Amino acid sequence: MIVVALGANLDSQAGRPRETLLAALEALKRKSVRILALSPFYRTRAWPDPSDPDYVNAVASVATERGPRELMELLEQTETLFGRKRSERNAPRTLDLDLIDYDGRVEQGPPILPHPRMRERGFVLVPLSDIAPAWRHPVGGESVQQLIESLPDAREGMETLNR
Numbered sequence: 001m002i003v004v005a006l007g008a009n010l011d012s013q014a015g016r017p018r019e020t021l022l023a024a025l026e027a028l029k030r031k032s033v034r035i036l037a038l039s040p041f042y043r044t045r046a047w048p049d050p051s052d053p054d055y056v057n058a059v060a061s062v063a064t065e066r067g068p069r070e071l072m073e074l075l076e077q078t079e080t081l082f083g084r085k086r087s088e089r090n091a092p093r094t095l096d097l098d099l100i101d102y103d104g105r106v107e108q109g110p111p112i113l114p115h116p117r118m119r120e121r122g123f124v125l126v127p128l129s130d131i132a133p134a135w136r137h138p139v140g141g142e143s144v145q146q147l148i149e150s151l152p153d154a155r156e157g158m159e160t161l162n163r
Helices: 017-030 068-081 122-131 144-149
Strands: 002-008 034-038 041-044 055-063 096-102 158-161
Touching: 002 017, 002 122, 017 034, 017 055, 017 068, 041 122, 055 122, 068 096, 096 122, 122 144, 122 158
Parallel strands: none
Antiparallel strands: 002 055, 002 096, 034 055, 041 055, 041 158
16 A cells, blocks of 8 residues: 655645645646545644644555655655745645555665654544554554554644545
8 A cells, every 4th residue: 555645734826725635636646646545634733833824634545656766756746836845844834745655665765665754643643544444554563553542642633624
């Protein structure tokens, strides 16, 4: 299973963050990336500065003929297409697309697989559990539910949005 995490907390030319995520998925479809499953959208409190606008986050499972490096390049191109400016780490952004897992591969990259910080991100794990409750971490073998339970505040500041 190939897993992509999506997030945005600034408006883009496509509209508000939720519309941006939907438009980004459409842009990926036009580049031969099939969306197999999409989690609900979540409003997530911004971190590290909670005074920044809230994020909208989701996770998708996708299928593509592209390898991990080519897919990551496409994700970065799509971020740029929607106005992503890379400045300081964890800064607000119009679009963030992260390659979380690529068929269970463990690689030092680029890109590093599985995503090196996914274990600490409730905003990735909770939506991942919605679409793939049987998913297991390729390195440690923990279930997505075990990873969520290891984060005492995994769901803190998260609210499900209607599609």
